[in-house]
Amino acid sequence: MDRSAFGEAEPSLEEKREALLALLREVKATSAVLARADHATRQRALAAMADALEADRDEILAANAEDLRLAEETGLDAPRKERLTLNPGRIRAMADGLRALVDLPDPLAPRGEMWTRPNGLLIERVPVPLGVIAIIYESRPNVTADAAGLAIKSGSAVVLRGGREAHHSNAAIAASLQKGLRAAGLPEKTAVVVPWTDRELVEVVLTARGLVDLAIPRGGHGLIQYVVRTAQVPTLETGVGNNHLFVDRSADFAKATRIVVDAKTDRPAVCNALETLLVHREIAEAWLPEAGRALVDAGVELRGCPESVRILRAHGIPVREATEEDWETEYLDLILAVRVVGGLDEALAHIARYGTGHSEAIVAEDRETAEAFLAAVDAAAVYHNASTRFTDGGEFGFGAEMGISTQKLHARGPVGPRELVSYKYVVRGNGQVRGFRAQDR
């Protein structure tokens, strides 16, 4: 906590609010400087930020040790402690992430959208930075560097508010990033960490209309809901993926098994992992035992509808009975819900009811069924004969990403540099007016 501005006494919440608003105003003013910076400057800044992170490794690890010591005191659970922990390899990975952004195309480069109107006006639609992006996130300190890098690549300043338990780590990382910004001739207030961790201050950020142009939550369901409900600034909802795989009666069994195992087990804790398997009744007897065996061998716990439970148990495959809650749950764990459905329509209805609009897949050799599925499912990414795990900025060819948007406004799916910009219309004339009265003059 930065008490310097207030002497030794902890400032009151009201003082912090005022100080934070003043900081946000500074960041907003700073964002205009960054908006005018050319791509080469932004590239230099990213490279310098990466170098600074590596140069400051010991300071960052010391700050992280302090967070881990406090985590010990407060009894933080093991998975969160794991996510909080930094080491030289993770710091190098942050630096490499910043370096990987350098050579991505400039999202602010003109896109050649220009046309002339009959009255001679030349209209151009040009990409422009969003301005100030606020990121509200949880335990992982690497988000501090990743999010700052993406914002700066896209010409926007960034306000970072990470988890309370990672505050020392985040502040140390941000201090290092600011050195990089200064080295590239950019103001250090281009990337700032909210200096206090009071929950009430998140609300200050989320309601700072005119100062914050976009707020992005990165974390679990609770955090995302809090941000979306509280924010008066525009938000980008990311991340929750209650994803389904529908295995049609026309499926190639080997493909189906390979895909279900990959989608569930490759990295179960991420948002593009599979959570529910829907199986066409006509092939359930023939394929489900093979799939169930492969999943159980890969360490997956199965929770099935009565029909799938009957089939699986008949083949000696362990399975629990699923409840309504299972269809609603994004496990983020080695657990898979399984349901036998009558066909495409029932699969679509299940997905429409329980899906979160993230990633949905069908395995089918019948092209018509596959195309009907791809057309009907309302999600950021829909797959035919491929794993849901590909919903990822890198896998789509966008380079890094800020998250996977599950909303329909602005950006859907992977949010890369190209999605983190806005646009404006530049109109060039030679005296054009619209009204008759004025033209008569």
Add this chain to the structure above:
Amino acid sequence: MDRSAFGEAEPSLEEKREALLALLREVKATSAVLARADHATRQRALAAMADALEADRDEILAANAEDLRLAEETGLDAPRKERLTLNPGRIRAMADGLRALVDLPDPLAPRGEMWTRPNGLLIERVPVPLGVIAIIYESRPNVTADAAGLAIKSGSAVVLRGGREAHHSNAAIAASLQKGLRAAGLPEKTAVVVPWTDRELVEVVLTARGLVDLAIPRGGHGLIQYVVRTAQVPTLETGVGNNHLFVDRSADFAKATRIVVDAKTDRPAVCNALETLLVHREIAEAWLPEAGRALVDAGVELRGCPESVRILRAHGIPVREATEEDWETEYLDLILAVRVVGGLDEALAHIARYGTGHSEAIVAEDRETAEAFLAAVDAAAVYHNASTRFTDGGEFGFGAEMGISTQKLHARGPVGPRELVSYKYVVRGNGQVRGFRAQDR
């Protein structure tokens, strides 16, 4: 008010809430039917809606007469009564507006964005409808038809909540539009009016996450602020335009005068009208009297900074002294604030402080100054040597529009059919998986 579902007694607010939520669920379900409708069907629906409006002219005028009678009772002010009034010409204009949408390009047509990844995945980015769009608006009943038409052109269902004083008119227009939808084979719940006018029900619409995909306020500053602050569904902020014209020292005086008069007087009550004139000090003495005279002749009241007041009064041109409030005000009337500035930087600072990000213009012959202005100003539309009045979907060549977005997310500037859609990624594979474990099998 539709009391039929509840017999004669007025339902309680809680009953209305429940009924409205049930209606929203129906609209959401219906939106999937519309989403699958091809462009020809949507075109037929628009044409049939236009025909129905004209066929039902007498019913609509009778409903409007009832609203006007109630407006008399409640003492509605004259301008609002004027906006509320329908006549055969206005009904024909609504129908023609719908017909004009028919031949606009299909915003859901594929845009050819398709690429193949090294692993063979074929990724396509395809436009998709938003789903359900809610429009919250004020007096003008024509918005009912305009907004419904734009939504349906874009493949989205629409929930309409207009001003209380226009409720009978809006309900009659919607009933007519629904006939058109039925005639084209689309469900009538594709376009619905909220059946009660209680203010509390607006909140039900604005917080219906999962049922409403986008809420758009159309109206004055108060309505827009209410919607943006209350909504938990995504919103598109439209309309407030505190627009500036900066006349540089390099300006062509004749162009400058023509543009300032047009921008202020062509249609002062609309959001792209000019509100503040900024004049470079070096030409203030030479040009301001000419401009002031032309403006006053056109019926404009001037409110100036001390320097402009001195210059104008020296030439016998009437002008009031401006207060801080004048710089902040979107007059929407024949009033213009005038300020003399030291140059480009001072003009930019004024615009950054008081502008609402709508339309900002410079008149200058010096190319470098003009380009610096166009690059630095953060607004939906920036103009060089042209009137701000061109910020309009029709003038930009987009056809109709839902309003002018002043936010940076999703859509900025005129919101036409192309801006009223989302997209999804369709990924076609032949068994691709991401993880090594699964690939090893």
